[in-house]
Amino acid sequence: MSPSALGRTERPSTLHLAADEIPVLDLGPYLAGEPGAIDAVARDLLYASTNVGFYYLKNHGIPQSMIDRVFAESERFHRLPEEEKQKLKIDKNKIGYFGAESTVTRHSELGKGTKPNLYSAFCVRNDLAADDPDVLAGKLFRGLNQWPGNLPGFRENVMAYSNALENLGRRLLPIFSRALNLPPDFFDAAFRKPLLNMQLNYYAHQPDFDGSQYGLAPHTDRTFITILCQAKVPGLEIRTADGRWVVAPALPGHFLVNTGDLLRLWTNELFLSTPHRVINTSQVERHSIPFFFNPDPDTVIECLPTCQSAERPAKNPPVTYSDYYEWFVRQNYPDVVTAMAAHRPAASASS
Ligand SMILES: O=C(O)CCC(=O)C(=O)O
Numbered sequence: 001m002s003p004s005a006l007g008r009t010e011r012p013s014t015l016h017l018a019a020d021e022i023p024v025l026d027l028g029p030y031l032a033g034e035p036g037a038i039d040a041v042a043r044d045l046l047y048a049s050t051n052v053g054f055y056y057l058k059n060h061g062i063p064q065s066m067i068d069r070v071f072a073e074s075e076r077f078h079r080l081p082e083e084e085k086q087k088l089k090i091d092k093n094k095i096g097y098f099g100a101e102s103t104v105t106r107h108s109e110l111g112k113g114t115k116p117n118l119y120s121a122f123c124v125r126n127d128l129a130a131d132d133p134d135v136l137a138g139k140l141f142r143g144l145n146q147w148p149g150n151l152p153g154f155r156e157n158v159m160a161y162s163n164a165l166e167n168l169g170r171r172l173l174p175i176f177s178r179a180l181n182l183p184p185d186f187f188d189a190a191f192r193k194p195l196l197n198m199q200l201n202y203y204a205h206q207p208d209f210d211g212s213q214y215g216l217a218p219h220t221d222r223t224f225i226t227i228l229c230q231a232k233v234p235g236l237e238i239r240t241a242d243g244r245w246v247v248a249p250a251l252p253g254h255f256l257v258n259t260g261d262l263l264r265l266w267t268n269e270l271f272l273s274t275p276h277r278v279i280n281t282s283q284v285e286r287h288s289i290p291f292f293f294n295p296d297p298d299t300v301i302e303c304l305p306t307c308q309s310a311e312r313p314a315k316n317p318p319v320t321y322s323d324y325y326e327w328f329v330r331q332n333y334p335d336v337v338t339a340m341a342a343h344r345p346a347a348s349a350s351s
């Protein structure tokens with residue numbers, strides 16, 4: 001146990017805030033390997049994570065043409081007839097399609113009592129092969145992706161983007177280690193085979209807001225981090241530490257990252273997992289793509305050594321990521337729960 005635990009930090013004087021609220025981290029110097037760049041960006045990250053929980057990334061190195069292609073694929077997918085999309089209905093691994101009003105946000109206190117969500121989504125995970133050991137072992141959340149049969153190029157463009165975001169996620173890990181006073185490779189083992197989940201989210205135009213029916217109800221993410229691309233249409237609101245809901249603008253060429261519950265847990269609740277929600281009262285359809293970046297499901301999440309001290313002991317017992325995540329899925333996705341029950345081995349059916 002370290003003598004004194006890390007705490008919240010002051011805003012670095014060079015750190016820019018978008019919309020007066022949300023830090024903008026410049027990855028350019030770090031990705032270019034400039035000396036000392038990791039220290040500067042780790043300082044910004046520590047401030048953003050302990051005070052806001054959301055931050056934009058600029059100069060992240062992902063070409064705009066690749067982003068445009070994956071949004072074009074999202075539009076192609078969501079234009080398919082509903083019955084075509086239902087052929088890919090979400091399965092026990094939370095892979096596939098879920099339609100409007102088929103999910104309910106129950107895992108967050110803030111989402112309690114809200115109506116089913118208006119959004120629909122296509123979910124993909126790591127594109128594993130049928131002979132992958134985890135697939136053969138039937139490990140939960142390690143299944144094969146489902147792909148539409150009639151959209152040539154779809155799988156390639158979606159996975160090209162997912163692979164690029166996976167690489168970006170890995171490049172961020174040493175910055176988290178630096179911010180948290182940990183050895184540079186601290187997170188590497190947990191992310192050797194990360195548990196990825198990416199969604200092509202679609203929000204129809206919502207003419208009005210009745211106070212309880214959201215595109216996506218208030219919630220926190222059950223992730224390590226989420227890397228979101230909002231394309232052009234805003235609609236995401238985040239709840240500031242002082243309780244206001246503010247719109248996170250769709251900034252061209254920027255990703256919006258948020259700390260998830262898992263990283264909050266890992267850091268002994270030092271990093272904020274900030275509530276957010278979506279209401280699309282713009283006059284047009286909204287597409288967004290969250291990339292949920294998570295460690296291997298077998299990872300044991302135990303309070304980091306630099307986040308605890310005699311004065312600030314660990315607040316939570318260790319838990320494996322699979323247990324932590326399964327609880328969340330069971331709360332929110334009734335169709336996944338049904339699929340899980342259908343696949344449960346007979347021997348454990350009554351337990
Ligand atoms: O669509 C968005 O902008 C946010 C999506 C989101 O919060 C989620 O899928 O968890």
Ligand SMILES: [Fe+2]
Pocket residue numbers: 219220221226276
């Ligand atoms: Fe979210």
